[in-house]
Amino acid sequence: MRLIVIGNGMVGARFVEDLLARDTAGKYEVTVIGEEACEPYNRVLLSEVVAGRYELSSLTLPSPDHPRLTVLRGTSASSIDREDRVVVTIDGSRHRYDQLVIATGAAARIPPLDGLDPTPGRLPRGVHALRSIDDAREIVAATLNSRRAVVLGAGVLGIEAASGLAQRGCTVTLVHPADALMERQLDGSASSVLASAMPDVGITPRVGVGAAAAVVADGRLTGIRLTDGEVVESDLLLVATGTIANTAIARDAGLACERGIVVDDASRTADRRIFAIGDCAQPPSGAMGLVALGWDQARRLADLLTSASLPSRDGGTGSDVVRVKAHGLDVVTMGVCGGARPDAPTQRSLTLSDPATGRHVEVVVEGDRLVGATCIGAGQVAAxxxxxxxxxxPVPSDPAHLLLSALSPAIVTATSPDALADDAAVCRCNSVTKADITSAHTCGSRTVEEVAQATRATTGCGGCTDEVCALIDWLNERDPAAVRA
Known part of the structure; x- marks a missing residue:
């Protein structure tokens, strides 16, 4: 059966890897059409490249070498002929399919500011988005001659990018028109604590103020005019105002599209031969956004196509845990959080806020379960x-006990390797448990790199790296003879 995948990004590539691993019967011949000429890479860590903590080469993801797989890199799909079941590429080639998976991802949203032409390739010099490996390369090069930077948008990416630019020596102004930083995850109190910590790491936050225009002279950015009339001088603008799903090829083919390509819980479009996954798709639960959710969607679709049954989601693995990768800014959220959350009478919340020390922790409990938390400057308690x-x-009847490790570091923590249950998720992006890492260690994986190759742990957002290191060290101490061997 001929299966075509349009898109060779993090989700498309993972789907292909999962499908071929499960297709033991040799049912599928797979062709991947990828617009970028390079191997698939980890977009989640692009902000880490800007910060200088990763090299571009270290972002490359595993790419299967399989006799039933053909990958067309540097090739764009231009149209889908649903009647003839053909994908046409930009060079006019026609590729026939029996089933088609669209994984075209999303593009950076460029806001309609005076002075900015959102047409690709028409942005003034000094204006950048951060969506691709080429974007990261250009931003790093731009910092060599830039000393003043503005980041527009203070979601997770915006804060990470601002931190990265500050690490590169830029004086950074972070402009965010909403009333709170990371408003999807933080309420006003949490945002204030985070904002108060930013000047210490070289970032000046401007919350509740938007950008009105880009000030451009001779084709180059010189500043940003804010909605309050102030002009912030700048030779580098990084736009982090969200994404727009790449739906054009699906829309032109007559598939239903809203914010993304409309799919059901099985990732099927209205055309039963066509599926969509990742940031381009709009499942019933809403847009994707987090890589763990996209990878779960890829896994479930691979299972469906190879076993004809739809597996359950990885409920409870923490795919909605958000960790901000920013030097000096410790922010972790999960589940129920943010100022816009509904007022549920069955939920209880407890907040410990100490702005003077840059610490803010809120826990939300329903019954005997923790259903959400916000942690700023909380260190071990967040873990x-x-x-x-x-x-x-199950949590104590008094939610205050959940905060005790923040108040008393001597308390044995739930993340200590001895305390972890075998089925505890260590890498939540890839649903890797303590037992998976222990098994890999038993089979000879002694380093983070070896464990990553065997289990995929640490290859998502990277937030579990410290936990994986601690677990490997613990395993090595338990079996020193195996390490020496």
């Missing part, structure tokens, strides 16, 4: 809450 949340561990 313990993530463990409690992802493992669905």
């Amino acid at each position: 313990d809450l993530v463990a409690t949340y992802t493992r669905r561990t």
Whole structure:
């Protein structure tokens, strides 16, 4: 059966890897059409490249070498002929399919500001988005001659990018028109604590103020005019105002599209031969956004196509845990959080906020379960809450006990390797448990790199790297003879 995948990004590539691993009967001949000429890479860590903590070469993801797989890199799909079941590429080639998976991802949203032409390739010099490996390369090069930067948008990517630019020596102004930083995850109190910590790491936050225009002279950015009339001088603008799903090829083919390509819980479009996954898709639960959700969608579709049954989701593995990768800014959220959350009478919340020390922790409990938390500057307590949340561990009747590790570092933490249950999720992006890592260690994986190759742990957002290191060290101490061997 001929299966075509349009898109060779993080989700499309993972789907192909999962499908071929499950297709033991040799049912599928797979062709991947990828617009970028390079191997698939980890977009989640692009902000880490800007910060200088990763090299571009270290972002490359595993790519299967399989006799039933053909990958067309540097090739764009231009149209889908649903009647003839053909994908046409930009060079006029026609590729026939029996089933088609669209994984075209999303593009950076460029806001309609005076002075900015959102047409691709028409942005003034000094204006950048951060969506591709080429974007990261250009931003790093731009920092060599830039000393003043503005980041527009203070979602997760915006804060990470601002931190990265500050690490590169830029004086950074972070402009965010909403009333709170990371408003999807933080309420006003949490945002204030985070904002107060930013000047210490070289970032000046401007919350509740938007950008009105880009000030451009001779084709180059010189500043940003804010909605309050102030002009912030800048020679680098990084736009982090969200994404727009790449739906054009699906829309032109007559498939239903809203914010994304409309699909059901099985990732099927109205055309039963065509599926959509990742950031381009709009499942009943809403847009995707987090890579763990896209990878779960890829896994479920691979299972469906190879076994004709739809597996359950990885409930409780923590795919909605958000960790901000920013030097000096410790932010972790999960589940129920943010200022826009509904007022549920069955939920209880408890907040510990100490702005003077840059610490803010809120836990939300329903029954005997932790259903959400917000952690700023919380260190170990954030790790313990993530463990409690992802493992669905029953919590004490008094939620205050959940905060005790923040108040008393001497308390044994839930993330200590001895305390972790074998089925505890360590890498939530890839649903890797303590037992998976222990098994890999038994089979000879002794380093983070070897464990990553065997289990995929640490290859998502990278937020579990410290936990994986601690677990490997613990395993090595338990079996020193195996390490020496």
